[in-house]
Amino acid sequence: MGKFQNDAEALLKNIGGKENVAAVTHCATRMRFVLNDPSKANEKEIENIASVKGMFTNAGQFQIIIGNEVSVFFNDFVAVSGIEGVSKEQSKSIAKKNQNPVQQVVGVLAVIFSPILPAIIIGGLILGFRNILEAVDFGNGTIASNSVFWNGVNEFLWLPGEAIFHFLPVGITWSITRRMKTTQILGIVLGITLVSPQLLNAYSVSSTAAADIPFWDFGFAQIDKIGYQAQVIPAMLAGFMLVYLEKIFRKRIPEAVSMIFVPLFSLIPTIMAAHVLLGPIGWTIGGWISNIVNFGLSSSFNWLFSFIFGAFYAPLVITGLHHTTLAIDYQLIADFGTTSWWPMVFISNIAQGSAVLAVYFLHRGNKKEEQISIPATISAYLGVTEPAMFGINLKYVYPFVAAMIGSAFGSMFITITNTQALSVGVGGLPGFLSFPFQKWPTVFISMAISISVTFILTFIFRKVSFLNKVEPLEAQADDAKSVGETMKNANISVDPSVEKALDFYSPVKGKLIPIENVDDPVFSPKMMGDGFAVVPADQTIYSPIDGTIVSIFQTKHAIGLLADNGIEVLVHMGIDTVALDAKPFSVLISEGEKVSAGTPIATMDTKQVIELGKKTDVIVAITNSNIVQEFDFISANTVDSKQSVGTIVLK
Missing domain, CATH: 2.70.70.10 (Glucose Permease (Domain IIA))
Known part of the structure; x- marks a missing residue:
């Protein structure tokens, strides 16, 4: 008998049985189901299963939090159900049937950016550390200027920092080909052609006179040799054109010569289109977006703009639309060197973690819930909020609302003080490293506002009946249970x-x-x-x-x-x-x-x-x-x- 056999049998029953499971897989902590009829899942009964620590639905998948032993649970589930697991990619593909077109588009964006996020985050930390070395002044110079060793470290770290951000289009075009299951090396080559040293660096375009911009001369036409370093939208447009051309030609070109002509007919036209049409269009669209956002965050109404976005970023995470904000951040950094958008994301994550921490104090002694709330708090404070939101805050509602308001006030303060980040970094407590050293005081004040407002409102909102429908029911259900337990212990x-x-x-x-x-x-x-x-x-x-x-x-x-x-x-x-x-x-x-x-x-x-x-x-x-x-x-x-x-x- 497997360790989780009884729990696996109970789970199978309460998700609607074997016939309701279209696909099942698992990740590091969660079982991921694609259900034929999601309404058949009895969430109340599933929550009562001892090894279940929470559940939520996202991207068409019904996900159940098990914890570190999820692989053992998965094996026991397969044994009792007779259902063979599938890969995560297969599960995501099957889950599309439960998604509307908007969710599918957002899902594609999420999958594109997810593989490159580790590089983006470490790049942000590197920039933050270099910022400390170059900005902390002891009166007789900075750390870097006063130390040969730290100056060497500072110069060396420029290398990975440049690789990550300047060559971001390479990562994007590679990720698109990976997601669309086409030839990944072609995506890498395409990305390199957008950032080649032969091209005028994108950061130098605005300071270069039109007459001095290099170009390819074809006699009948000239094409500017302009690079797209750190540009997101041009890389995305080019990447999608490449994969669709490859799919078209792979269907039409005979297998015997496909290795030659499919890459040729896919890559060369895409590179040409990227520099003639897609790149300029993407650059223009990106400029519009970044200018609109920058206007909103620097106008006299920036307090309202940031208050609204700060409040509603967490609901965006529920829908998956938050992945679209990464493109805005990268565009702002490319155009202005800093971003005012990501600081609000950073504050929102801290608020969600603070709400879970408040619930932990309110529910001290609930050992089952502590298995969720403690790791979820740590996770949110390190930038990953899904366990906090889906495991605790959305379950009770009132902490989620408290976190939205705490995030709104923290975001408003960090915006009106013109506190901008140098890059996208860790969206939690260590995120202060992504800000200029001179702005750390306002960063810490914003964090304190978010934490304190969220914590206080969580305690207050707990007593507001329309925000708290679950706890009274749990307490009332415990009434009867406590009566029975008390009588058993009363020796009557x-x-x-x-x-x-x-x-x-x-x-x-x-x-x-x-x-x-x-x-x-x-x-x-x-x-x-x-x-x-x-x-x-x-x-x-x-x-x-x-x-x-x-x-x-x-x-x-x-x-x-x-x-x-x-x-x-x-x-x-x-x-x-x-x-x-x-x-x-x-x-x-x-x-x-x-x-x-x-x-x-x-x-x-x-x-x-x-x-x-x-x-x-x-x-x-x-x-x-x-x-x-x-x-x-x-x-x-x-x-x-x-x-x-x-x-x-x-x-």
């Missing part, structure tokens, strides 16, 4: 000779309603058990049965009782009142105390409950209804406190 004996019938009495004066009519998604479907409820017209709550008090919840909103014949009863005062931190309640009894039906056990300030936006229904639920054979409750509209309302009979 149950006398099997006691009458199997048990009379119930109204816990309060008011309107008697069936438990199915309670406006609560936990109690109304009888998830906690059968029973009844009373909309109270009084504030004193009485015991509905003869029994023993076995559980008084810290929030005083619920009391558990055990009858002599083993019936477990939960008296729950109000709906979603666990969030009120005991304010409207007073408990009149203590755990272990024997009570009779009609004994006052608590008071509830109904006026205060209503003012706090909650309903006052007093619910009486039989939490071990499985041992009950017959329920017989009256159907009266109004009842007095301590009035008999029915009888139950055990099996």
Whole structure:
């Protein structure tokens, strides 16, 4: 029996069975499913599986977070399901059927930029480190100017820094051919022709007189020898033309001569088009985009522009559209030498990590959740926010909203102080290295604003009911579980000779309603058990049965009782009142105390409950209804406190 066999069987059942799985694979921490019908996935039951640490849907894939042992889980899943895994590329290809055209375009952009991100990030760190060596002045010069060793390091690091950013088009054209499964070396060659030393460097074009720009002279036409160093859009246009020409000619040219003529007819026309048409058009489009964005971030309304983008960058991550912002960053750096766009991304990532950290403090002791929240916090603070957002923040909603607002204020401050990054870097706490040394104070202040606002709002929003739908349900579900566990630990004996019938009495004066009519998604479907409820017209709550008090919840909103014949009863005062931190309640009894039906056990300030936006229904639920054979409750509209309302009979 495999380590995760039981969990794998439960997962298979709750994703809709073998017939609902179109493809399955895994990455470093997650199972990745392509489901034929995603609506068949029972997320609530999946979340209850012990080894599952979270789930989310992205790029047409239903992804389940397992952790470091995902490969072991995957093997057990394959064994119990009989489903063979596929490669990640195959899974992504199959997942396209669940994506609309916009998602497919974004998916292509994501796959193009993902392979080159490690180089971009390390390049940003290199620039940041060189910035320290060249900018930190001790009064008698910089670190580099005062040290032969550090000056040598500074000059040496220029080499990889230039390779990464100046030759970015090579990485883009290679990545496109890799993604489109065409000849990758042709993509590399195409990229080199865009940044060849024979060409006028793109950074020098603006300072070179038109008459001095070199050109190829074909007699009937002249083509400027202009390079496209650090340019993104020209490289993308050329890369896509290359792969589509190659696919067209590969279908039409005989196999015997395809090795010669497919590369020839694909590469040469693309290089020509890149320098005659695609390059200039791409440069122009990129210039428009960067000028519009730069205008928005440098205008008198930049505070509003940055506030909105800072708030809504995280939702862009959910859709995958955030990958499109990388092209904007690279274009801004190419045109202006710095970017005001990426700093807002950097702040947003920190906000998401801070929200998870706040939830960790709010939920201390929840060992299962800590397995998600702690790594997710670290991950977000290092620039990868998906585990934080999908594992915690979106689940509870209120921390996600808090992070959006924290990011908005941090982004606004970093923009209005004209704090621009030298490059795209690590989108988390180490990201300060990508900024000029002189701007570090405003960077740290922006980070502090984002962290503090997010942290404070997470605590505040937790108490806002429309932002927090999950925690009250979890708390209410735990009510019944806690009653059972408390009774098991209470060493209270149950006398099997006691009458199997048990009379119930109204816990309060008011309107008697069936438990199915309670406006609560936990109690109304009888998830906690059968029973009844009373909309109270009084504030004193009485015991509905003869029994023993076995559980008084810290929030005083619920009391558990055990009858002599083993019936477990939960008296729950109000709906979603666990969030009120005991304010409207007073408990009149203590755990272990024997009570009779009609004994006052608590008071509830109904006026205060209503003012706090909650309903006052007093619910009486039989939490071990499985041992009950017959329920017989009256159907009266109004009842007095301590009035008999029915009888139950055990099996």
